[in-house]
Amino acid sequence: MHNYISIKDPFQNTLEIKKSTFITYLYPIFNAEAFDDIYSQLKKEHYKANHLCYAYILGNDSMVQRMSDDGEPSGTAGIPMLEVLKRRQLTNIAAITVRYFGGIKLGASGLIRAYSSSVSEALKLVDLIQNIDQQIVEIVLHYAQNDAFIYFINNSQESVTILDTQYTDKVTYTLALNLEAVESFQQSLIERLNNQFEWTNKEIQTVDIPYQDPMD
Structure with a gap:
């Protein structure tokens, strides 16, 4: 919304x-x-x-x-x-x-x-924009899960943006999700990766994204 x-x-x-x-x-x-x-x-x-x-x-x-x-x-x-x-x-x-x-x-x-x-x-x-609130989420997973995670992101029905990726002993992703999509996205990811990851909700940030007016 x-x-x-x-x-x-x-x-x-x-x-x-x-x-x-x-x-x-x-x-x-x-x-x-x-x-x-x-x-x-x-x-x-x-x-x-x-x-x-x-x-x-x-x-x-x-x-x-x-x-x-x-x-x-x-x-x-x-x-x-x-x-x-x-x-x-x-x-x-x-x-x-x-x-x-x-x-x-x-x-x-x-x-x-x-x-x-x-x-x-x-x-x-x-160019029109819509201003929305997005939940910033940090996800930490093992390298063995990375390909499955990327496939999941690329085929997700939810609007998700990868803001940052950190490679250490594990892979840490920072994502931006629409507020209404957070719960369903998390549940789907749990099922996809058998809950083998760490999920942390960070701040909520306001962003501008392109908007296509149905009147155009």
Whole structure:
């Protein structure tokens, strides 16, 4: 079970809609101060732009949600952008769309589609991550069991990552396992190696792993 879904790195994408240019920036953020710094910098960079609209969501529970139309008709920019982020179940993320007016008015419905599409198209291209808790486990076994252990790892139905391997008089593996997989993985390993190994639960660590959105 993930803690949240977000993006790994900053990203930008540009759309041309009826001669207006919409540049959407996506940023992973974890507090409002970080957003303010980013927004101020983009304001300076795009000082000739007509509008810099935004939406952002913060917190693993997505409780902090902010948006701005920045001079566009009320409800035509910030809310559509925010709804895209919410629909994708994203948090700890900011979307800022810069608009350079091209001379053709889009109307309220056109603006809603434009700002919504700008964020949606950017999200189709960016790398998503899911933040999860993993149990770090240390396993010590004899060399005679090593081949069977590696075969077990390579054919396991559980998500397991080998973080480190130490070779001394025995072989020591440090693994990362999803929390919900720990018990079943341990039981299967007991059966495979006839319980001839040492198992020690270490710390729980939070990691980011790639995420494939089913909406893509």
